[in-house]
Amino acid sequence: MDMKTDFFRLAEELLDLVQGDEVLLLNFAGESTDFVRFNQSRVRQPGHVHQRYLSIELIDGQRHAGARITLGGGHHCVNGKDESVDRPHAAGVVGQLRSRLADLPEDPHLLYNDQPHSTDQEGENHLPDVEEVVDQVLSAGADRDLVGLHAQGGIYRGFANSLGQRNWSATHSFNLDWSFYHRADKAVKCGYAGVNWRAAEFGARVDTAVAQLALLGTQAKTIAAGRYRVYLAPVALADFVGLLNWGGVGLKAQRTRQSSLLRMMTDGVRLHDSVTLMDNTRAGVAPNFQVEGFLKPDHVTLIDAGAHADSLVSPRSAREYGVPTNGAGAGEGAESLDLAAGELPAEEVLQRLGTGVWINNLHYLNYSDRPACRITGMTRFACFWVEAGQIVAPINVMRFDESLFRALGDNLLGLTREREMILDSGSYGGRDTSSAHFPGALVEDFNFNL
């Protein structure tokens, strides 16, 4: 089942249906993934998902209509001619869209790429046998309480339009996202993702996690509400800053005054000079093209040395607000969020933390006051109380409620020199291709309120 061949064959068949000045945009999203879910070091649900979706956008002047359909894939012989199995259905949808255009008004904010630029990113498939990985995971969980999900397989994205542009992106990756539980809610969260599974690398990550697991055996400490010096490990910091993807960094949110960064634009609020945040497409794993056919620049700087810089601009926002697009999707969120490294050596973090809280993971974040960029959420998994630079005990979960302007502003003591590449394990609708590249952060007076 070659998704690339199938997509471009079908695309050519559909592009032949274009009439007059019509423009047709075709977007393909497919994956073939094995998912194996674990609990208590046993297999809970093993399975496979094979899915193909085609989005069809028919444009005539400033009128346009779109539809997304599922595809079966494959081809067969029709009247002596090789034809996609999906052609009749997809062609029928093109006809329906053409009929629909008559009922739709002109769209003043329609914008699509009319400067064709074709690309082809075809990742090699070095994935191991999934059964072999499952055996290794079960072995790692022997005599332990392992819970999580292993996903592996191909993720495919394609674009074609009637202006001659063709884009393709294929990756063959795995993402094992798991936890070792000590008891109740005390656990170590782990991840291993990439394109080449190495048993030794997995083993090393298991060993590291098991060492942390031992620390959870100590009597947990309940800390009182109040302000503490904290270390936000890279995964936790990526979650905290990642909330900016929810109406913080997009142009539409900013122009409609709903952005959580609004006060950086209206009131001169600045973050610490060491904070430089970008959507770094070049260093990420997401495709570098989007549904209207625009290519993304290598990077877009969102915050530059503490000051607000650029915004993510979708084609619709570009047309609405009269600025160039930078290839953002409709949601105007960063897919490859990248926070620049600082100067704090990782081996000095415990000492610099002194007395405070080491936070490895956060959970369930949301704005508690969006204009103040105040964020609430929970600590989760292995978080520790530290005294005199030594880990003393795991903490019971605590709720925080803190403004990003403070935490990454005056209260930021330093970002680590080392960064971690975090590949998103999310799979709503399909496997995510987002990533984050983050250092850790040492923060003063971080507010816990429950």
Add this chain to the structure above:
Amino acid sequence: MLKTVEQHFRELTPAVDFCSLRLVSRQDEVIEVRQDILQPVDTEDDVGAMITVVDGGGLGYAATSDLSAAGLRQALERATHWAQETASAAIVDHGKVQRPPLVGEYACAIARPWAATPLGERIDLARQECARLKTDDRIVDWSASLWWIAEEQLYLTSDGGRTQQRFEYLIPGLSVTANEGSETVSRRFGGFDLGRQGGLEILDDVHFFDQAPVISDEVLQLLVAPNCPTGVMDLLLDPDQMYLQIHESIGHPLELDRILGDERNYAGTSFVSLDMFGSYRYGSDLLNITFDPTIAGEFATYRWDDDGVAADRQYIIRQGILERALGGSTSQMRAAQPGVANSRACSWNRPPIDRMANLNLEPGTSSLEELIGAVEHGIHMKRNLSWSIDDSRNKFQFGCEHGQMIRNGKLAEVVKKPNYNGISATFWRSLKGVGNAALSEVLGTPFCGKGEPNQVIRVGHASPPALFADVDVFGGE
């Protein structure tokens, strides 16, 4: 198409202990008018099937959008492979789970079908309401939306089971945002809390056409309102916040798969343990919670769950005492506990897991005047804005769009950015008033996320307003 797929399944069924096919065919249309401009009208036609095989005690699934005989054969082979490959490591002997082969059909009631109204008229419905939202220059963004879903599900089993269900859903929404300087506030109606089953008659049922002037007026009040004060006070929650309170701090902690640990790596665990059922005091005597997939029009009403089990109404909490868990047939066997028919999948490409479906607070006896009149010092909050809760579903913090102080039994000034927090294990014990049946509203959200791989699904919650004593309340900066 359904007939062809059924024929393929009957012909291809392998020699295994049990095999099922669950086909889901779903159509979506979203109409949104923002700032009086029609946004792209997105439609979707999503169809696929999941094959589940149980063999030798193992279970495997394979989902595919290729519904040809060859595609289904490949899925059958892959599901069989996974069942057999992992049988010795399976967390439960899936062969022992009861799977009665039921037969039947169900369709939700629809008075005014979406598809019977021309596209132009559907657009006009949203356009007219959008135009009523911009009432002041300080209103900087406004929109009206209608999201329609039609779904058909066919569930077939190798031992003759065949159930077929048809649903239509409508999620109407209005949103208005006002700004002055660096202060921005929003008011919304529906959008992600007002999903129901049915057709366009829902718009009248939920008074959609009355809401634009209300929220436009309220957003301007909020813009000049003071921040919500900090303090311990009585808290009166409207149904459009109660749905979320029920969902997060009763629904999720009572899902059996969370209690059994399946979700610990993602959505989380639960502060509830198996030994609590039958005796644990979850709330005051006023707390009566039912699982009810039988209510016509509620968002997650169905006749059979996605494991083909017949669904019926059950008390989950009665007079404050925890009675029953929210777990489907597999979880019930693992936990040796009674549960409900709530094994559900978001679509054809995800396996069923325990979900809360319709989870409702049964009405009490109080009128709204009585609830307000019972408060000496408190606040009335409406419409959820922010939500966060810990991985055991205990420490929560929620924010609302609109607050109004209550003093000496009377509503007083409007306040903005009202937030409150608490702990599930004790919060419901402070329930001291529940509105009567006339005040109960049937709500539901299409965005409940859970599961590995991830799933977002529809859930329904009906609730009257409810009054809680001595809650920690605070505002913004």
